[in-house]
Amino acid sequence: MPIVYIxxxxxxxxxxxxxxxxxxxTVGQVVEALEQSxxxxxxxxxxxxxxxxxxxxxxxxxxxxxGLRHPLxxxxxxxxxxxxxxx
Amino acid sequence: xxxAYKVIGTRPIRHDGVDKVTGRALYGADIQMAxxxxxxxxxxxxxxxxxxxIDASKALALPxxxxxxxxxxxxxxxxxxxxxxxxxxxxxHLSSNTLARGKVLYKGQAMTAVAATSAHIAEEACKxxxxxxxxxxxxxxxxxxxxxxxxxxxxxxxTESLGKPASxxxxxxxxxxxxLGDVEKAFKSAAVVIEREFHTATVHQGYIEPHNATALxxxxxxxxxxxxxxxxxxxxxxxxxxxxxxxxxxxVVPMEIGGGFGGKIRVYLEPVAAALSRKTGKPVKLTMSRxxxxxxxxxxxxxxxxxxxxxxxxxxxxxxxxxxAYEAGAFPxxxxxxxxxxIFACYDIPNVLVDGYDVVVNKPATSAxxxxxxxxxxxxxxxxxDEICEKLKxxxxxxxxxxxxxxxxxxxxxxxxxxxxxxxxxxxxxxxPHYTAPLTTSxxxxxxxxxxxxxxxxxxxxxxxSATASVxxxxxxNLVEGSTDIGGTRTSLAMQLAEALGxxxxxxxxxxADTDAVGYNDVTGGSRVTxxxxxxxxxxxxxxxxxxxxxxxxxWEVQPDDVSYEAGVLQCKKDxxxxxxxxxxxxxxxxxxxxIVGRASVDPxxxxxxxxxxxVDVEVDVETGKVSILRYTAVQDVGKAIHPSYVEGxxxxxxxxxxxxxxxxxxxxxxxxxxxxxxxxxxxxxxCLDLPMIDTVLVEVPNPGHPYGVRGVGEVPIVPPPAAVANxxxxxxxxxxxxxxxxxxxxxxxxxxx
Numbered sequence: 001m002p003i004v005y006i007x008x009x010x011x012x013x014x015x016x017x018x019x020x021x022x023x024x025x026t027v028g029q030v031v032e033a034l035e036q037s038x039x040x041x042x043x044x045x046x047x048x049x050x051x052x053x054x055x056x057x058x059x060x061x062x063x064x065x066x067g068l069r070h071p072l073x074x075x076x077x078x079x080x081x082x083x084x085x086x087x
Numbered sequence: 088x089x090x091a092y093k094v095i096g097t098r099p100i101r102h103d104g105v106d107k108v109t110g111r112a113l114y115g116a117d118i119q120m121a122x123x124x125x126x127x128x129x130x131x132x133x134x135x136x137x138x139x140x141i142d143a144s145k146a147l148a149l150p151x152x153x154x155x156x157x158x159x160x161x162x163x164x165x166x167x168x169x170x171x172x173x174x175x176x177x178x179x180h181l182s183s184n185t186l187a188r189g190k191v192l193y194k195g196q197a198m199t200a201v202a203a204t205s206a207h208i209a210e211e212a213c214k215x216x217x218x219x220x221x222x223x224x225x226x227x228x229x230x231x232x233x234x235x236x237x238x239x240x241x242x243x244x245x246t247e248s249l250g251k252p253a254s255x256x257x258x259x260x261x262x263x264x265x266x267l268g269d270v271e272k273a274f275k276s277a278a279v280v281i282e283r284e285f286h287t288a289t290v291h292q293g294y295i296e297p298h299n300a301t302a303l304x305x306x307x308x309x310x311x312x313x314x315x316x317x318x319x320x321x322x323x324x325x326x327x328x329x330x331x332x333x334x335x336x337x338x339v340v341p342m343e344i345g346g347g348f349g350g351k352i353r354v355y356l357e358p359v360a361a362a363l364s365r366k367t368g369k370p371v372k373l374t375m376s377r378x379x380x381x382x383x384x385x386x387x388x389x390x391x392x393x394x395x396x397x398x399x400x401x402x403x404x405x406x407x408x409x410x411x412a413y414e415a416g417a418f419p420x421x422x423x424x425x426x427x428x429x430i431f432a433c434y435d436i437p438n439v440l441v442d443g444y445d446v447v448v449n450k451p452a453t454s455a456x457x458x459x460x461x462x463x464x465x466x467x468x469x470x471x472x473d474e475i476c477e478k479l480k481x482x483x484x485x486x487x488x489x490x491x492x493x494x495x496x497x498x499x500x501x502x503x504x505x506x507x508x509x510x511x512x513x514x515x516x517x518x519x520p521h522y523t524a525p526l527t528t529s530x531x532x533x534x535x536x537x538x539x540x541x542x543x544x545x546x547x548x549x550x551x552x553s554a555t556a557s558v559x560x561x562x563x564x565n566l567v568e569g570s571t572d573i574g575g576t577r578t579s580l581a582m583q584l585a586e587a588l589g590x591x592x593x594x595x596x597x598x599x600a601d602t603d604a605v606g607y608n609d610v611t612g613g614s615r616v617t618x619x620x621x622x623x624x625x626x627x628x629x630x631x632x633x634x635x636x637x638x639x640x641x642x643w644e645v646q647p648d649d650v651s652y653e654a655g656v657l658q659c660k661k662d663x664x665x666x667x668x669x670x671x672x673x674x675x676x677x678x679x680x681x682x683i684v685g686r687a688s689v690d691p692x693x694x695x696x697x698x699x700x701x702x703v704d705v706e707v708d709v710e711t712g713k714v715s716i717l718r719y720t721a722v723q724d725v726g727k728a729i730h731p732s733y734v735e736g737x738x739x740x741x742x743x744x745x746x747x748x749x750x751x752x753x754x755x756x757x758x759x760x761x762x763x764x765x766x767x768x769x770x771x772x773x774x775c776l777d778l779p780m781i782d783t784v785l786v787e788v789p790n791p792g793h794p795y796g797v798r799g800v801g802e803v804p805i806v807p808p809p810a811a812v813a814n815x816x817x818x819x820x821x822x823x824x825x826x827x828x829x830x831x832x833x834x835x836x837x838x839x840x841x
Binding site: 005007008009010012016018044045053054058060061062063065077079080082083084085086087 | 097168170174175227247248249250251262263264266292348349350352422425427428454455458459500501502504505545546547548549576612613614615619690692693694706799802830
């Protein structure tokens with residue numbers, strides 16, 4: 001199952017855990033599954049059907065271009081990070 | 088992908104070179120047209136105030152004045168947040184920064200704008216506009232702004248974080264945190280622990296060309312904008328949002344650009360020029376003076392950073408902790424997030440805690456500046472690393488080999504690195520003759536010399552690009568792309584297309600098109616163009632190849648699978664005597680079905696981050712505090728260098744800017760929040776007289792995620808210089824400077840304090 005790295009400021013909601021193995025074939029499904037176990041977590045990560053503005057999704061080593069629709073494998077790592085632009 | 092390239096890695100003359108050196112290249116300020124009006128902006132003289140009243144009646148009565156606009160002429164977007172390519176933008180903040188709404192939040196903020204028949208009349212008219220302010224106390228220091236007692240810039244700004252929502256407004260707009268392992272436990276068992284505090288000043292990108300925009304609001308409701316911008320499509324999107332227009336009614340024509348470095352992504356003049364043109368029915372041109380560029384655009388933030396790092400006796404880093412507070416300026420959005428992600432990114436450290444804070448202050452709203460956020464962060468962490476090396480008596484480059492990040496290292500913010508080149512850059516620096524060249528003190532006793540090193544990292548980005556390429560009958564190819572050319576990219580894109588087709592770079596004619604003439608392209612920024620738009624050019628080339636193969640098959644009456652395409656030659660596999668060069672087949676296209684156009688639109692993954700390690704020799708005059716750069720070597724992991732001269736140019740330019748950041752550049756403010764050095768006379772950037780030739784070493788670790796191995800190269804070279812220079816100064820005079828810039832006065836004060 002994919003592994004979600006819980007941002008430190010969200011770990012209180014996730015009962016202190018820094019990583020969680022969560023079922024889901026997409027990031028959206030994983031977020032829904034997290035919400036089932038840890039109510040309130042989805043509202044911190046998402047704005048409606050999208051990631052919260054200013055948040056970037058990194059799956060394994062790549063910044064995702066597909067947001068919550070990003071497909072996952074059983075060995076995927078999911079990270080929620082600040083958006084990076086450039087100069 | 089073959090590693091033996093015919094075009095990639097060569098140094099053809101740039102396609103825009105002749106126009107640029109003869110002065111024929113057209114920049115935004117060159118725009119002239121019938122009926123053109125000239126605009127000027129009235130800017131706030133105060134750093135913080137409520138706007139009570141604006142009376143433009145006397146200005147409107149001045150002969151030659153044709154319109155005045157204020158924020159009332161721009162629709163109020165509310166608190167809408169839009170994704171405009173590079174990231175999320177709060178449109179209320181963007182609109183207020185374009186023309187102030189309700190409050191002014193920094194001296195120099197645009198208040199109103201005038202259009203007149205001449206620039207002089209527009210300037211006189213601005214003086215006739217009466218504005219009533221209610222002054223408010225400004226706060227211009229990041230730590231002061233974070234205090235509960237600080238004047239609040241925004242009553243509706245609550246700290247955003249992934250943690251508990253904030254209950255009362257604050258000047259702290261955002262809080263990030265990254266955590267690995269247990270830093271407290273690791274520090275307790277470390278053999279050496281160093282903790283230091285650092286301050287950096289607001290610094291400007293210093294592009295040579297000021298902002299400009301000309302807009303024509305046509306009678307049919309369409310708007311054309313000519314401007315200096317890093318992204319025509321983002322200008323289109325921002326103007327559409329700010330003026331409530333569909334993007335289809337806006338055309339943006341990117342002119343040649345005299346530098347951007349991140350500072351020409353946000354709009355300033357474009358919506359104002361459009362609003363003035365709408366009111367007058369005529370084209371309106373606005374240009375900024377240098378003082379306006381300093382006071383009214385987006386410098387990079389000043390910051391306070393505290394770093395603590397620990398290592399075991401063998402020199403292995405065991406723990407690192409950082410607190411970063413960055414000044415966002417008037418509106419949220421400093422690059423403290425990337426700064427917090429980069430601060431320890433060069434190293435493999437098992438226990439890390441990083442807290443980052445985005446803080447509003449009464450200064451211009453900050454913008455990106457080449458690896459935004461990373462330079463401040465590296466100044467802090469690389470100085471502490473140097474001190475650890477000194478305490479443990481370990482060579483600084485050996486320390487980096489021991490602790491450097493590699494493929495598989497987990498960054499403090501979580502992701503694991505793919506194939507990267509940190510260790511390769513360090514080893515190349517260690518082998519370079521500069522590192523072991525003798526460094527003797529000059530005969531005059533007051534001149535002391537020292538050598539320093541530092542490393543740095545930047546992510547680079549991908550994002551979206553489109554390109555089309557059409558085959559001409561003479562065998563040349565027109566490449567139409569939408570990435571503003573800041574550093575020679577139109578040639579590097581032409582080279583990638585040429586390589587794909589097996590023709591020469593000179594046989595590709597690249598042009599940067601407006602938003603009506605090419606598919607969507609994200610900004611020229613984030614070191615993305617050679618990577619992403621290059622990929623689009625490559626894919627357009629593959630599209631052309633497929634069609635050329637089909638055409639040859641048609642001519643030879645065989646199947647496409649029976650045609651090979653290698654190195655620009657098409658050959659029939661069933662009858663090897665049947666062959667066309669690219670040029671020969673191009674000459675037959677019109678009579679065999681028409682011209683061939685290749686196209687591509689990409690949003691690629693596989694972006695490769697970049698690492699750099701720099702070596703610098705300095706000479707410090709202990710009587711004046713002046714620091715001279717004697718020798719500078721920039722070593723960088725550049726992926727595959729498409730055009731090595733342009734890669735070298737990016738490295739040298741980034742290093743030069745980083746040296747200016749290190750030694751002289753800062754916004755100086757008085758207690759009223761007024762910048763007191765808003766000119767190049769007093770805002771001291773390095774010139775060619777200040778710097779030696781900067782030596783470059785291109786370490787080519789190809790990015791496996793790109794067809795030609797491209798990594799972005801333009802940003803990471805600005806990251807190491809301040810720390811490298813600080814470490815060199817320490818070795819020269821035995822004093823560590825923890826504040827930027829390390830200007831003569833500061834250096835002298837530090838020497839005298841010892």
